[in-house]
Amino acid sequence: MTYTSYLYFFGFAIIVYVMYLLFPIKHRWKVLLAGSCLFSIILDGFLSLCLFVTAFSSYFCALQLTKMQDDFNSAKKGLSKDEKKELKNKVTKQKKTVVAAAVIISLGILIVLKYTNFFLGTINGISAFFRAGFEIPLVGFVLPLGISYYTLQAIGYVVDTYRGKYRAETNPAKLLLFVSFFPQMTEGPIGRYDKLMPQLEQGHRYNNEDFTAGITLIFWGLFKKLVISDRASYIATDVFSDYNKYGSFVIILAMICYTIQLYTDFSGCIDIMSGTARIFGIRLEPNFRQPFFSKSVGEFWRRWHITLGTWFKDYVFYPVSLSKPFMKLSKASQNHMSKFMASIVPSSCALFVVWLGTGLWHGADIKYVLYGLYYFLIMILGTLFEPVFVKMFSKSKIDRRGRLMNSWAVLRTLLLVNMGMTMFKANTIGDFGAIIWRSFTNFSMNDLMYGTLFERGTDRHDFVVIAIGVIIMFIVAVLKEKGRDPLKSVSTGRIYIKWPVMIGLILAVLVLGAFGPHYGVVDNIYAQF
Amino acid sequence: MKNKDSENINKAEEKNISEETKKETDEMNENDEGLSGTENKPEKKRSKAFVYAGKFFRGLCFFLILALLLPILTYMFHPKNNTVEDGMKDQNAHGFYAEPANTIDTVIIGNSEAYSSFSPLEMWHSHGMTSYVSAQGAILMSEAYYILKEILKNQTPSVVVFETDVLFPLKSDDTLRDRTLNNVMENEMPLFKYHDNWKIFKMGQFFAPIKYTWQSFSRGQMVDPSTVPLETPELRLEDGKNEEYKNGVISPYIMMYLNKFVDLCREKNIELILVTIPNTLTSSKENHEAVHKYAEEKHIPHIDFGTHPEYANIDWTMDTRDGGVHLNTFGAKKISDYLGNYIKDHYDIPDRRNNKVLAKRWNNDYKKYQGYIRYKLKALEE
Known part of the structure; x- marks a missing residue:
């Protein structure tokens, strides 16, 4: 269930939202929790257990940390300066052990599932190099979606509790919601407890402005992902998988297309998610700020x-x-x-x-x-x-x-x-070197001159759409850079600006989006980490 | 430097967010006051109600505009004829649109196995039977259901033949779930299916009238007389590559639409026949048995050329065009001969050779079909 699938929108998000509005305000966070758990189970099946282990271990450790701090605060009264110092050192040591336990559990799951084969492969490589004559078979672990994001989020929460930034959450269900909140589970943004939790537990009424802003952001994200990213993906995938066939022009074009694809894929997805959260009245942390103007x-x-x-x-x-x-x-x-x-x-x-x-x-x-x-x-x-x-x-x-x-x-x-x-996309570091080398040495414009460029899965129509899309994104980015967010103006602006822009955006996604019988689903790149 | 910058930015953002949240909370409080307003403020209460009504009305207008625009767009991108140039995907499968109404007595539906294994023109030649193969490569069960629904809009067939390879795609359940849902959405909202036609349409095509005129001379069959023999002379059912997916289990996402397909046939009083053509990709004893079990449960006749090779005597060194995955035209003739006889023996299907206008076209197309096979064989020899 990707964030751009019908199943997500019609079979999940809308239902969760309707349930959210039907529940009394006080209990609305429970709908979010149920939705998030369901989302995790649909995506990861029994592997969603990792999420629950991470959430609950963080919950217990953080609670312990706050308790230790409270005990210290009450015990230090009436103690001399030296005794206080000694007790503090002792408590700090104990607290460090608890933090270490939380980090080892959460990070341990991530490391075992994500890096075991990398370590084994490295050992095998060393063994082969020294002709040691042994090879450890690789393991077939499957990585649960979102683990790289929620693990960091949970660790951040425990460390902040250790640092005394805030008190630990006393309700395990609420902490589970913080770690698993579905719009940010698979691709971030990596949230902070003190900013996100108050928004999550507070039930939000329907708010016209939030709703409009959310819908606009969702369609803006879909525009980036379906109209630009998925179209650009075909040429990038084709050229990077078989770069030996192509001259410098196509390779450079594919490199640019991949950069466009990666940015629009990731930021588009974040927009869809932030838009979804916004409809629920929740504001996620911004993850991008016009990076290409750096x-x-x-x-x-x-x-x-x-x-x-x-x-x-x-x-x-x-x-x-x-x-x-x-x-x-x-x-x-x-x-x-x-x-x-x-x-x-x-x-x-x-x-x-x-x-x-x-x-x-x-x-x-x-x-x-x-x-x-x-x-x-x-x-x-x-x-x-x-x-x-x-x-x-x-x-x-x-x-x-x-x-x-x-x-x-x-x-x-x-x-x-x-x-x-380019390094990010190339299959191996050797491929990366070869791609860069070819882009400088194998000068050829044949693909452009004979029109074969358009036979790589991205045809001339696609290039026109990508170009127009990038120009629109550029204009939006310039305005944002100048402090005038056009998307914000859409949600707060007058009807004669708001409606044409929203309708235009919706229709652009419906007509120009790369979806339908002749398009495969392009998985979100950042959801695979 | 880096840290300082990002801290400043973070602070600025925090400030923005907190200001916005504050503004919103204020608004919300105002709303609360309005909603729970005391009796002393009846005017304010009414004005709030008006505001809400206004907002609701505006929202309604917005959706009405969208609802009006969608059919217009749907028409704009809809194929204007049943050809690829006019926006129709899988032209061969959609040739039935141009067949005169109520002239197709047998409809054959399936995937590439179907368009390779059945020859309507052979069935016409032997029995005067009119049929059409509406098949698409790797068709989803839901698409098979929707295509039957589409055919029934203009035709009243007595028999529907369903090729059961559709039930065992080499795909995981999750992929099937997503694809089936996509397919259903595309069929229920044709804009999702055809929106890409802006790529091929010329200006005049967007608002041109829809008229289906393209007729398939082979009635949907892919005529290919070339031969690539199977390496082993016998096709063994246990050689199929289906094991890595589900063996003998029909996915729930397929079962759902198979049941709908069966119900649709029952509702329209159409006789349904399940036909299984063996192949080296998906055939396995378990799969054949699963179809057989389903057919028995639903009391549907099942012709299984896999467990009963004697029905058609397929020669796997001669009758396949790709080493055992699909049959060629000679294999299709054998299957069609058996099927034609079966239908003639079991169902009351009219001999359409008496209808002169219809017979003229079908006879001409049969000649064309034979000529095409001769031409292809000659080209292959050369």
Whole structure:
């Protein structure tokens, strides 16, 4: 049941919404819970057990953490300063054990299911290299959909409770709802308890503005996914699976198409989900902010899959940076290195861990590890050469913040990101190298000149639709960047703007969407992680 | 730098969200007051009611506009003739649209096995029987049901032959569930099926009248006399590749529409015959037995050429065009001879050769069919 299927809309979402409105406000969250559990069971079958284990282990651990903190607060009264300190250290240690237990359970399920074959494959590879003469058979685990998202969400919740950011949830059913909330279960955005839970447990009345905004967002997401992404997917899949047949022109076109496909697929799906949540009166965290207007790769990652970036920042980067070995490293580098290097080295090491994690999160493959490290390398090189750039610009008197340089920065980021996306799509890292090599060396325009370009599953009509779609997306993005969200104006604007836009959007999806007897279902890329 | 930036952004977003939420909560409170307004404020209460009525009316208007636009769009993208150029998918399966009303006595429905294994023109030649094969490659059971419904709009057949390979697609239950639902939606809302026709339509075609004129000379059969023999001379039912899916089990999503198909035939007083043609992909003892069991339960005759190879004496070195997956024209002739005799012996089907106008066209097409086979064989020899 994908988010774009009839089954999801007509057999699930509408029914859950009607039930939601029929229930008394106080109990409406229970409808969401039942819907989310059902959704998980339909998608994952008995594998949805993983979700329940993660949710309940997080619930118990967080509850324990709050209890420990309460006990400490009441016990510390009347104690001397030293005794307080001693007790605090003891409690902190105990709390750390509890957090570790929660993380080991949730992350353990994810690691076993997702990475076992990667580890075994690596061991087999090493064994083959040294001719050790043994090979461990691979296992046939199936990954439940959404596990990479809800695991992070649950860990975030437990760690925040440990940090005392909020008290633990006392109702296990409510926590289960927080972890499993169906619009964000399979592709995120990765939500935070303090922002999401109050919205989930509070029943929402029907609200015209929310409803209109939700429907508009759903159709905008469907437009991105069905009209643009699924059309672009055919040429990208065809060329990447057999790149040896094609010259540079088609390969570069396929690379661009894949970037378009990935962005419209992921952000389209997030829009559909945010729209669905919005109809229920719930606002999900934004996951994208016009990423292709970024002037650097670092900025790109702050605008693309935002909730993953902030999750890694809060729960990996900070803890790693503040851990004892890193503090030692920081001190050592301050003592033995130049001021500039001392400021870079410790944070780079922490960033390395973050990007290794980000890469691995995307998939259990050496390709994804290198994908993460590719961005890490670009950022580190950028930081290292920053003083050189500063000198260069001040000497040449070129205005670094001028329009020309800004445009160049955007274009450069686009090229680097496009390269990263190619690595992401290529079957192996060897294929990635070969694709890039061919795109530079095998110059050929034959496919364009003889019209065979249009025989790759994406015909000339599709290209026109993709182009128009991208132009519309570009205009919307420019307006959003300027602080005027056209989608918001649709839901709040006057009828003569609102209706034509909404009807136009609905009809565009119905007529131009790549669905029907002659189209296969293109699975959401980010739901597979 | 990175962290600072994103923190600022996060704060800004938090602020936005909280402001919006506050605004909404205020509005909601206002609404609450309005709804539970005290008796001292009857005017406000009424005005709120008006506001709600207005909103409801506007919503209704919006859906009315959509409801008006949808049929217009449906017509615009609907095929204007039963040909591919005019927007019809699977032209061969839809040639029945152009057959004169009430002239088809036997309808054959199935997947590629059906359009390869039955020859209406052979049945005409031997028995004067009019039939049409409406078959599509890898057809879903739900589509088979809808196509029968469509045929019955213009024809009143006495017999429906259903080829049972449709019941065992090489697909998982989840895929079948999704595809069946898609198929049902597409048939109930034809815009979902034909919306892609904007790609092939010229300007004038969008509002042109719908007129079906294309007739299939072979009445839906795929005429292919080429031979690619099966490597082993005998087709053994246990060789089928169906094991990895379900063996001997008809998926519930197929069963649902098979039952509807059977009920539709009963409702229209049509005799239904299940026919099983063996093949190297989906045939297995269990599958054949499952059909047999279903046929017995529902009291439907079942002709199984798999467990009874003597019915048609298919020679797997001569009568298949792709090594045992589909029959060729010679195999189809054998099957059609048996089926023609069976129908003639068991049902009261008129001999249409007396109808001169009809007979002229069918005889001409039979000649064309024979000529086409000769031409193809010659081309193959060369």
